[in-house]
Amino acid sequence: MKPELKVFKIGGGIIDHESDLQGFLLLFSQVAGPKILVHGGGKGASEMMKNLGIAPKMVNGRRITDAITLDLVTMFYAGKTNKQIVAGLQRHGINALGISGADGNVIQAVTRPVREIDYGFVGDLSEASVNAELIHQFITLGLTPVFCPINHDGHGQLLNTNADTIAASVAKAMSRKYAVTLHFCFEKRGVLSDVNDENSVIPRISLADYAELKESGIITAGMLPKLDNAFDALQFGVDKVVVEHALHINDELKTMLCLN
Amino acid sequence: MKPELKVFKIGGGIIDHESDLQGFLLLFSQVAGPKILVHGGGKGASEMMKNLGIAPKMVNGRRITDAITLDLVTMFYAGKTNKQIVAGLQRHGINALGISGADGNVIQAVTRPVREIDYGFVGDLSEASVNAELIHQFITLGLTPVFCPINHDGHGQLLNTNADTIAASVAKAMSRKYAVTLHFCFEKRGVLSDVNDENSVIPRISLADYAELKESGIITAGMLPKLDNAFDALQFGVDKVVVEHALHINDELKTMLCLN
Numbered sequence: 001m002k003p004e005l006k007v008f009k010i011g012g013g014i015i016d017h018e019s020d021l022q023g024f025l026l027l028f029s030q031v032a033g034p035k036i037l038v039h040g041g042g043k044g045a046s047e048m049m050k051n052l053g054i055a056p057k058m059v060n061g062r063r064i065t066d067a068i069t070l071d072l073v074t075m076f077y078a079g080k081t082n083k084q085i086v087a088g089l090q091r092h093g094i095n096a097l098g099i100s101g102a103d104g105n106v107i108q109a110v111t112r113p114v115r116e117i118d119y120g121f122v123g124d125l126s127e128a129s130v131n132a133e134l135i136h137q138f139i140t141l142g143l144t145p146v147f148c149p150i151n152h153d154g155h156g157q158l159l160n161t162n163a164d165t166i167a168a169s170v171a172k173a174m175s176r177k178y179a180v181t182l183h184f185c186f187e188k189r190g191v192l193s194d195v196n197d198e199n200s201v202i203p204r205i206s207l208a209d210y211a212e213l214k215e216s217g218i219i220t221a222g223m224l225p226k227l228d229n230a231f232d233a234l235q236f237g238v239d240k241v242v243v244e245h246a247l248h249i250n251d252e253l254k255t256m257l258c259l260n
Numbered sequence: 261m262k263p264e265l266k267v268f269k270i271g272g273g274i275i276d277h278e279s280d281l282q283g284f285l286l287l288f289s290q291v292a293g294p295k296i297l298v299h300g301g302g303k304g305a306s307e308m309m310k311n312l313g314i315a316p317k318m319v320n321g322r323r324i325t326d327a328i329t330l331d332l333v334t335m336f337y338a339g340k341t342n343k344q345i346v347a348g349l350q351r352h353g354i355n356a357l358g359i360s361g362a363d364g365n366v367i368q369a370v371t372r373p374v375r376e377i378d379y380g381f382v383g384d385l386s387e388a389s390v391n392a393e394l395i396h397q398f399i400t401l402g403l404t405p406v407f408c409p410i411n412h413d414g415h416g417q418l419l420n421t422n423a424d425t426i427a428a429s430v431a432k433a434m435s436r437k438y439a440v441t442l443h444f445c446f447e448k449r450g451v452l453s454d455v456n457d458e459n460s461v462i463p464r465i466s467l468a469d470y471a472e473l474k475e476s477g478i479i480t481a482g483m484l485p486k487l488d489n490a491f492d493a494l495q496f497g498v499d500k501v502v503v504e505h506a507l508h509i510n511d512e513l514k515t516m517l518c519l520n
Contacts, residue, residue, distance in 0.1 A: 074339050074340050075335035075336060079338045079340065080339065083363075091414070102347040103343075141364075141394070150343060
């Protein structure tokens with residue numbers, strides 16, 4: 001039987017509120033067994049750009065990662081946020097190791113191909129981009145890897161990447177050696193059947209349910225990429241995927257995703 | 261016989277010039293055997309403060325690391341600079357692992373005690389602060405650790421620290437397992453006998469020579485902390501200390517420091 005591994009992902013909504021972030025780190029530090037944390041960005045980089053008088057570069061309503069934006073997200077995500085999380089976990093006795101994909105070459109992304117839009121320094125990645133062996137070695141050393149959403153292309157270029165995709169790709173890659181549970185943590189108790197009712201958490205969604213929920217428009221647009229990632233992870237080896245509130249990871253109320 | 265290990269330290273003077281930094285990274289990538297890189301800061305954080313209209317906090321002419329300064333140095337040193345160096349080394353086939361002292365708890369510093377001046381979030385460290393065993397494990401995995409000058413206190417607080425001290429402390433701690441050569445790289449060919457003559461490199465300085473050179477005022481004030489660190493390292497187990505130009509590490513012209 002494979003040993004268990006828990007992969008948690010938190011996003012900007014938690015990171016932007018210091019007390020929420022600290023609350024999550026305390027709960028995360030109490031999770032038993034080997035674990036990995038993947039964190040997203042937050043508003044820091046955008047606010048810094050505003051304070052510096054730099055307008056975000058937009059093309060067709062999409063935000064572009066130009067050179068200055070890449071510098072700022074690298075500073076915030078790989079610098080301030082990642083190191084604050086690592087120091088916060090060390091405080092709770094968790095031997096966290098903060099890494100970007102460039103560190104140990106654990107994730108090698110590719111620059112997103114230019115089709116209608118040139119997204120700039122944005123990286124795409126898949127399960128095959130992840131060096132599961134080295135991550136396994138870190139875990140074997142008693143370390144808890146903490147990934148920021150900055151990767152590299154192997155040719156010296158850093159790339160901004162989506163944290164949900166990193167979490168799903170890492171979870172899939174690690175499922176070769178571990179029975180992986182992937183936890184998408186955010187500011188809701190799970191997937192809601194009524195976006196205005198916080199208590200309308202759908203406890204269990206199968207792949208067939210998901211198709212119906214999409215069809216009927218019950219699942220809102222913002223949740224779709226997250227759930228697409230989640231079901232993809234289940235189809236490629238991940239044992240369980242949970243969608244839950246970052247400050248209530250020990251509660252029963254949450255959404256379990258499953259294939260059947 | 262202990263295996264060899266080379267610890268290189270580069271400072272802001274190299275980091276602030278992109279082409280110099282890339283030149284150094286190429287040379288460093290060609291250095292044979294296990295190695296470690298420690299990098300300092302650079303002007304980025306100060307320039308960003310100026311652009312944001314924030315005046316650096318000074319007390320008695322000394323610069324203080326207040327909360328906003330700590331945020332900015334963490335962003336630059338642990339984020340932008342560290343990840344650019346790591347991605348740059350990966351490009352040359354070196355499996356670099358960028359770390360702060362908080363990562364893996366490899367260095368645990370203490371906040372500098374308040375005497376005449378409260379330096380703020382500044383950390384002091386010694387050989388005993390360094391987790392040589394984990395650094396050894398990283399090297400055994402084929403990784404090249406790249407230290408930024410940000411550490412933590414183990415209680416959740418990040419601390420700004422002097423990169424020369426990190427390099428010397430890491431070199432001393434690693435000398436229990438390795439025959440360590442410590443390379444202080446900067447923008448001169450070595451220790452100069454005439455600060456205005458770039459070719460006046462003193463090829464060899466013993467501890468007795470150093471006392472004389474200090475006495476006679478030949479060694480300038482800026483070099484003293486570096487050389488004090490260097491001789492301290494030699495006295496506590498480090499095999500060799502070299503002071504050399506970051507872009508000429510393969511040249512003969514350099515200063516070797518030795519006890520006798």
